[in-house]
Amino acid sequence: MAISHESELIDGLTEALAEAKRKQHKVLFSEVVEVDNINPLSFYRAGREDYLGERFFWQDPAKEMIIAGLGKAEKVQAAAHRLRFNDVEHSWEALTGSAIKTGILQKNGTGPLLFGGFSFDHKKNGSSLWDQFGDNLFYIPTFMLSIVNGQGYLTTNLICSPEDHIQLFMKMINERDTLLNGAVISEPGKREIMEQREIAPEHWKDTVATAIEEIKKTDLQKLVLAREMRLVFKDPVYSEQVLENLSREQKESFIFSLEVGSDCFVGASPERLIKKTGSEMFSTCLAGSIARGKDKQEDDMLGNTLLHDQKNLIEHQYVVSMIEQAIKSVCHSVDIPRQPMLMKNRHIQHLYTPVKGKCDESVSIFHVMEKLHPTPALGGLPQEKAVRRIREMEQLERGFYAGPIGWADSYGNGEFAVAIRSALLQGKEASLFAGCGIVEDSTPESEYIETSIKFKPMLSALGGMLHE
Ligand SMILES: C=C(O[C@@H]1C=C(C(=O)O)C=C[C@H]1O)C(=O)O
Numbered sequence: 001m002a003i004s005h006e007s008e009l010i011d012g013l014t015e016a017l018a019e020a021k022r023k024q025h026k027v028l029f030s031e032v033v034e035v036d037n038i039n040p041l042s043f044y045r046a047g048r049e050d051y052l053g054e055r056f057f058w059q060d061p062a063k064e065m066i067i068a069g070l071g072k073a074e075k076v077q078a079a080a081h082r083l084r085f086n087d088v089e090h091s092w093e094a095l096t097g098s099a100i101k102t103g104i105l106q107k108n109g110t111g112p113l114l115f116g117g118f119s120f121d122h123k124k125n126g127s128s129l130w131d132q133f134g135d136n137l138f139y140i141p142t143f144m145l146s147i148v149n150g151q152g153y154l155t156t157n158l159i160c161s162p163e164d165h166i167q168l169f170m171k172m173i174n175e176r177d178t179l180l181n182g183a184v185i186s187e188p189g190k191r192e193i194m195e196q197r198e199i200a201p202e203h204w205k206d207t208v209a210t211a212i213e214e215i216k217k218t219d220l221q222k223l224v225l226a227r228e229m230r231l232v233f234k235d236p237v238y239s240e241q242v243l244e245n246l247s248r249e250q251k252e253s254f255i256f257s258l259e260v261g262s263d264c265f266v267g268a269s270p271e272r273l274i275k276k277t278g279s280e281m282f283s284t285c286l287a288g289s290i291a292r293g294k295d296k297q298e299d300d301m302l303g304n305t306l307l308h309d310q311k312n313l314i315e316h317q318y319v320v321s322m323i324e325q326a327i328k329s330v331c332h333s334v335d336i337p338r339q340p341m342l343m344k345n346r347h348i349q350h351l352y353t354p355v356k357g358k359c360d361e362s363v364s365i366f367h368v369m370e371k372l373h374p375t376p377a378l379g380g381l382p383q384e385k386a387v388r389r390i391r392e393m394e395q396l397e398r399g400f401y402a403g404p405i406g407w408a409d410s411y412g413n414g415e416f417a418v419a420i421r422s423a424l425l426q427g428k429e430a431s432l433f434a435g436c437g438i439v440e441d442s443t444p445e446s447e448y449i450e451t452s453i454k455f456k457p458m459l460s461a462l463g464g465m466l467h468e
């Protein structure tokens, strides 16, 4: 299946090459065509042989946007400092400002697109677990399949340098056709777990007790503390298999993966940080948790308990106040319900307040992210103090866990989730992360149980043991 309109493609590429030569600078070329009947996970899987270590996947809960990216036309990475959101945005603007685009234009989530994430804390250093990721990392994929409200689009992105020649790119276009014609990829065998281990649970409970004392005695109001679980498998884990399981089991969540070399960060987060479509903006306040019931009656009872539980309502309200303030500072109108509702996921239920706003189209999603991250759902309150105390007290290396992960297109649209319910896959090993909001009325034991529930989505997708 040769899908490209050859002449349009060649014209566009020729223009991009000429522009690169004229400017003596690289120029991004991007072509978008409509495609039908390509399953995004099959596309992702088909890229295993040739693009392993440079793939990503994204799916929102409503499946309005599913994106699978293969290969790396370009990488964007900012230095680890306070201005990292701004720096990524500027690199992105420099690339898209001079980009040459052909085919279908102006379609949300197609054409030049940046996918990646930011670590939780740019000041935390010395992380060996996450060294392949750095502080932040974004790809502009070479080949990308976007399913936008059910319609498929294939984007091809290429960076043209002044010294490049058109032949170089025609070879890649042939590779794309091979990929679309269905590279045959072997199915991985059944996963066997050799070891499942919680990291220092007793020490973590002691840290929670210390945090509770500090909250009682100082101006610290909320602190989110996370812990880690490690799995060891008989054979290396394939991210496509994990994505398939997550996609089947966590229908209410954002499913994502980001491969970097031999590592892959993967997860199913129920929490949107920010979505921007034109002048519409959306965010989510999610904090306060309880288990699902065995049957409808118990489930309703637990949900009702959560809706009226003072400890959880306070934990939630901190998040609402902060997000409301941040969104109001960039929007001219904001809509936030006064009472939280329930969000029910397969293994857990949460207090949930959706946030909607209207903003100028020109508002940058990176700017809003900088205002929001980290919300008190993942950091605490007051924000700066909480992040510092997490840096000092937590044993694990959060890396990209609890940071923003998602995409931004060249038209100013994008969506980022908070990368929770996630795991870092490293060959035959996986590190899982789960945290919870500590407030004055927390107890170490109940927070321990809450984090145990939060491991379940990833444990289930990885074939681990779900302790009841
Ligand atoms: C920190 C996590 O989840 C966050 C903490 C919650 C809580 O403490 O109630 C609920 C949702 C998330 O905002 C996690 O899943 O790791």
Ligand SMILES: [Mg+2]
Pocket: 287, 288, 289, 315, 436, 437, 450
């Ligand atoms: Mg909680």
